[in-house]
Amino acid sequence: MANIDNCLNVKRLSKNYGAKKVLNDVSITLNYGETVALIGANGAGKSTFIKALLGLVNSTYEELSFFGQEHRLNQNYLKKVGYLPEVSGFWSELSAQALLSYMSRLKGVESIVVPKRTKTLLQAFGLWKRSQGIMGSYSKGMLQRSGLAQTLINDPDFIILDEPMSGLDPRAQENLRHVVSQLKKRGKTILISSHSLGDVQQLCDRVLVLENGSLILDGKTKDVLVQVQQKYQNNEPWDEDPIVTWNGQL
């Protein structure tokens, strides 16, 4: 029986790609209103974990439930989730307005609120003037903002952001931090996958650390970051990395 007191319950989630174990019995619980960071080196399994939560990759688990609903029984809970992928998907032939219109209906937003919400989001993210233009002509920053707008179109209770700062200029990053802090104030549950410890410190209440597919740390931001910094200061693997011994000659 799924626990309805938590926004997300994951017990013993594992994923293999052939013989390689990408996620190894990961168990986490997210409470309502928490902002949680998921950190780890490249290849640690962060994106795979997020995809497994959303059913984009097949995984094995003892329990996987959102808002108390078992994933196995029903995936309708996804209509209350907002997901911003690391590389935001878009149809280059559509405009941002058309994208939001389709996504809102797909996520079951009542048609009466769609126009107002679409306009509010497009204005807030500075896309209103170009909202009729096709997305194939947008800059990377505009695409990221369109992606963020589609993430929020259903006013989701749970928001998953997969490396949202990746490829953004400093100003766009600052804007995104502002958006996350506003969502946090509104009591949304947020899971952010990030490499930036500064952002994690500024935005998150809790940190989960993945290493080689296993959850090695889970605790309050301040405590975990201290442990992470200590770990990296005494880190042997970095010294063993071949790139450190390269003298720049070809």
Next chain:
Amino acid sequence: MVNISDIVLLTRLRMQLILKQRLGLMSLGVVLFFLIVSYILSTLTFVNVQKMFWDFALGCIFIVIVFLTSYMSTQVFSEESSNKTLHLVLSSGCSRANWLLSNILGVFIISALMVIFWTLIAWCFHYALPGSQSGVMIIQAQILLIFELLILSSLGFLLSIYTRSIVAFASLMVVVVFLHSLDGLEMVFRDHNVGGVVESHGQYNFLVFWIARLFPPLAWLDVKSFVGYETQIKWLSVLGLFAVSLGWAMVIFWASLFKFKKMDL
């Protein structure tokens, strides 16, 4: 679980995306060009002008639409997964079955509408030619072509889920030619003992028998069987062929879904 509103929405999206591509306009241009050529060729003949026109016109519509439908159906999956829009849709609570069904429907409906539109244009051309032609056989031939497009749309998705889109497209083209050639195959393997010639292929008759029964019956839907435009097919047979085509499309859909559900995106 089937969600009708998701299916309607995504079918509309697929149709809108296809219409916004230049492919539709380009193929309309190609069809118009061939219709004009058909018209000119038919005016050069002294025999049945109408038959000559419709032979060329229907043949060109058939080739262009089969090519176009095969291309569209084999491209969608790879495009949607490479530009991550598939992730966007599936992470919004739409099931994989609904995504697959709506995209097959989107490609099929657009293709069917193109056939209807192009046939209407050809119809306008034929009024300018001398003689008359019964329209029933032409309508029936185009209905059979639309049934074939239903099979091709689903087969394109099946192949593109199992392999790369370019390989899927090439394979689908081979499959189309092969399945339209079952009569030819039968000729090769038939035991020709009529007229005193006994061929050694008779032992392979069982192959043709099973191939003809196991694969989608594209040969049954072949326009060339009806180009005489003399004998109308019974409407009950048309209904029967629709049932067979729908059955095949469903079998192919389930085979695609079986693989698609196991895939990591």
